[in-house]
Amino acid sequence: MARSTRSMDWGFPRWRGYGSSREATEVRLCDRHGCDRPGDRPAPKSPNSRERWYFCEAHAAEYNRNWNYFEGLSAEEAAEREANERRSASGFAEASHYGWGGPGDGSRSRDEMRALEMLELDADADFEAVKASWRRLAKANHPDVNPGDAAAAVRFQATQAAFEVLRRAEERRRA
Numbered sequence: 037m038a039r040s041t042r043s044m045d046w047g048f049p050r051w052r053g054y055g056s057s058r059e060a061t062e063v064r065l066c067d068r069h070g071c072d073r074p075g076d077r078p079a080p081k082s083p084n085s086r087e088r089w090y091f092c093e094a095h096a097a098e099y100n101r102n103w104n105y106f107e108g109l110s111a112e113e114a115a116e117r118e119a120n121e122r123r124s125a126s127g128f129a130e131a132s133h134y135g136w137g138g139p140g141d142g143s144r145s146r147d148e149m150r151a152l153e154m155l156e157l158d159a160d161a162d163f164e165a166v167k168a169s170w171r172r173l174a175k176a177n178h179p180d181v182n183p184g185d186a187a188a189a190v191r192f193q194a195t196q197a198a199f200e201v202l203r204r205a206e207e208r209r210r211a
């Protein structure tokens with residue numbers, strides 16, 4: 037596929053704010069929010085799409101691991117899958133009593149971790165950060181803002197699914 041030449045308009049919304057790198061676009065940067073490494077790893081925006089994100093190596097791996105995980109799931113389905121996983125993984129239910137914890141303390145299910153990564157958050161992000169990130173991504177990918185953009189619609193849906201997983205986890209912890 038032809039590589040894009042220097043262009044101010046790459047034809048797709050980046051997750052970072054527009055305008056942050058309008059100058060000096062000779063090197064395409066990683067599309068992951070806040071990442072300033074060169075984005076030389078194309079990743080399809082959805083399985084059958086020819087549109088591509090361009091990530092650095094680390095974020096390409098992250099994208100492939102996490103984004104697709106929630107793709108095509110409704111919020112309900114994602115929450116149900118997470119609940120099933122938690123039930124089948126002994127220890128999670130008990131550990132969840134300890135509330136939000138740091139990385140690796142076992143208080144989060146794998147789906148919660150994936151949801152956090154999808155919302156571009158670290159493992160110790162609190163629920164306020166979850167809400168803020170969710171609102172930002174949902175707004176950026178909202179169908180009203182991206183009419184006719186199927187890839188954005190898929191991202192929007194996956195964002196909702198990831199948020200639902202985290203919202204229910206928060207409810208459990210408060211219960």
Ligand SMILES: [Zn+2]
Pocket residue numbers: 066067068071072073091092093094095
């Ligand atoms: Zn990156």
